[in-house]
Amino acid sequence: MPANLTPQYQKAEEEYRQAQTAEQRVEILERMLKLIPKHKGTEKLQADLKTRLKETRQEVESEKSAPRATRGIRIPRQGAGTVLLIGGPNSGKSRILAELTRAEPEVADYPFTTREPLPGMMAWEDVAVQLIDTPPVTASHMEPYLLGMVRSADAVLPCFDGSSDEAPEQTCDVMDQFSSRKTRLARRSGFAEDDLATVEVNTFIVVTRGDDPDVGERIQFFREMRPDLDLPVLPVRLDDPASVEALRRAIYEALEVIRVYTKKPGQPVRYESPFTIRAGGTVEDLALKVHHDIAAGLKFARVWGQSAHDGQSVGREHVLADRDVVELHV
Numbered sequence: 001m002p003a004n005l006t007p008q009y010q011k012a013e014e015e016y017r018q019a020q021t022a023e024q025r026v027e028i029l030e031r032m033l034k035l036i037p038k039h040k041g042t043e044k045l046q047a048d049l050k051t052r053l054k055e056t057r058q059e060v061e062s063e064k065s066a067p068r069a070t071r072g073i074r075i076p077r078q079g080a081g082t083v084l085l086i087g088g089p090n091s092g093k094s095r096i097l098a099e100l101t102r103a104e105p106e107v108a109d110y111p112f113t114t115r116e117p118l119p120g121m122m123a124w125e126d127v128a129v130q131l132i133d134t135p136p137v138t139a140s141h142m143e144p145y146l147l148g149m150v151r152s153a154d155a156v157l158p159c160f161d162g163s164s165d166e167a168p169e170q171t172c173d174v175m176d177q178f179s180s181r182k183t184r185l186a187r188r189s190g191f192a193e194d195d196l197a198t199v200e201v202n203t204f205i206v207v208t209r210g211d212d213p214d215v216g217e218r219i220q221f222f223r224e225m226r227p228d229l230d231l232p233v234l235p236v237r238l239d240d241p242a243s244v245e246a247l248r249r250a251i252y253e254a255l256e257v258i259r260v261y262t263k264k265p266g267q268p269v270r271y272e273s274p275f276t277i278r279a280g281g282t283v284e285d286l287a288l289k290v291h292h293d294i295a296a297g298l299k300f301a302r303v304w305g306q307s308a309h310d311g312q313s314v315g316r317e318h319v320l321a322d323r324d325v326v327e328l329h330v
Contacts, residue, residue, distance in 0.1 A: 005042075009035040014278075017189060017199060018152045020074050022059040029053040048196045073145045075119050079128040080276040081255040084150055087159035088170030089136040092208030092238070094118075096159065097133040099238050100248060105133050117149065124252040126272060127259060131251075139173040147181050155202045155254040156185055160222070162207040162215035162235060168222035171205070175226060187231065203231055204254060206247065210235025258322040260286050269304075269325045277320070284316035287328055297330040 005013075012035055016028040033049050036042050085093040094105040101120025115135055121128045132153075135143050150156055158174055161167045175185055184192055185203040192198040207215060219233055234250055237243040258281065259274035277285045283303075287295035295316075304310045305324030320326065 004037055004039075006035060006037065009037075013191065014189075017191075018077075018154075020077070020148070020152055022056050025056045026053065026060060029056060045196055052197075073117055073149075075117060075130075075132060075149075077130065078119075079121055079130045080252070080257055080259075081154035082130045082132065082152070083122075083155045083157060083251055083254070084153040085131060085133050085157050085159060086137060086146070086150065086174060088138060088161075088167070088174060090164070091136070091159040091161050091167070091170065092206075093133050093136075093159045095208065095238055096157075096206065096236075096247075097131055099244055100251075101131055103131075103133070122248060122251065124248050126274060127252070127276060129252060129255065137174045137177050138170070139176070142177045147178070147183060150178060150201055151183055151199050153201060154189070155204070155251070157204065157206045157251070158185065160205055160207045160219075160233075161209060162218060163209040163212040165218065167218055168225055171222055172225050175229065185229070185231065202254060202256075204250065205231050205233045207233060207235040208238065210243070211237045211240075258320065258324075260320055261323070261325045262286070262290065263325055263327050265327055265329070274323075279322075281320055282316060283314060283318045283320065283326065283328075286320065286326055287316065290328065294328055294330055299329050301329060302327040 009032060012028055012032045016025060016032065019025045019028055029049060029052055033046070033053070036046060036049065038046070085096055087093050097103050097105050097118065097120050100122040103118055103120030105118050117135070118133045120131050120133075122131050132149070134146055134149070137146070158171055160171050178185060182195075182198045184198055184200045186200040187202065188200060189202040190200055192200050207219060209215070215235060223229075234247065236247045256279045257276040258279050259276055261269055261271055261274045263269040275286055275289045277289060283301045284295060284298065287298045298316055300313050300315060301318070302311050303314050303318065303320070303324055303326055306321035307319060307324050308314055
């Protein structure tokens with residue numbers, strides 16, 4: 001029997017996946033239990049939600065009693081989305097952060113240079129994307145806080161050193177560390193359809209030193225080692241401006257967002273600092289980004305752009321398009 005989950009529930013599910021604290025997850029799980037349709041098709045999902053809520057409440061109590069030094073690392077979300085750079089030692093994560101942002105990570109030939117997460121903002125056209133470099137993951141060690149960071153990210157970029165014969169096995173080790181903890185690096189974000197306890201995270205693999213003559217063989221070897229994975233692979237050359245620009249675009253497009261500009265009635269639009277919402281998002285989604293009070297009191301909106309005739313009056317369920325201009329009326 002199909003679950004027939006409502007749009008309101010699906011939005012709450014997305015909020016849950018992006019929540020950064022256990023307290024936030026408790027609040028959203030309670031809301032999801034209220035929103036989920038109550039019928040036979042959702043019995044398993046309801047039971048899973050109740051189990052997750054119980055475990056998360058226990059996590060809240062554990063965090064409250066834990067010493068401050070052992071609590072998880074939290075980096076506030078910024079920009080159009082948060083993208084995590086993960087990988088084994090010397091996989092090129094820090095070099096990517098240095099090339100794409102103004103952050104200054106330590107970049108060296110020896111392993112384990114990155115000891116804690118380091119954020120930076122990547123510019124792309126008129127928006128910015130938050131990139132976060134993370135400590136390396138190996139078969140024997142992963143920082144505990146990385147699991148929550150990966151689960152709440154909008155996209156994850158495993159980095160693969162195209163010049164290293166060890167890269168295929170190292171990348172498999174990274175994947176296995178997360179999959180063993182019910183976190184699957186995949187082509188989409190959400191809960192896995194075959195296991196509602198497993199979180200899937202939108203992922204593509206970045207191959208650094210992509211001009212190495214044997215890079216194709218190493219990528220093929222990785223695919224043979226993990227035939228269950230069907231992830232996009234992007235070889236890059238970080239000393240080539242065109243390749244770096246292609247990586248910027250790929251990172252932004254992986255977020256699957258659109259840019260929307262707002263204007264006040266009677267005033268001209270300023271094409272700068274747009275709001276970003278999920279592709280397929282509505283006027284209501286935009287209003288929630290602007291302010292919850294505006295969303296609550298929204299009467300209608302006027303839209304200029306691809307999704308409507310210029311100045312057309314629309315309701316809160318109107319689906320917006322990239323670079324639309326919206327005038328909210330409350």
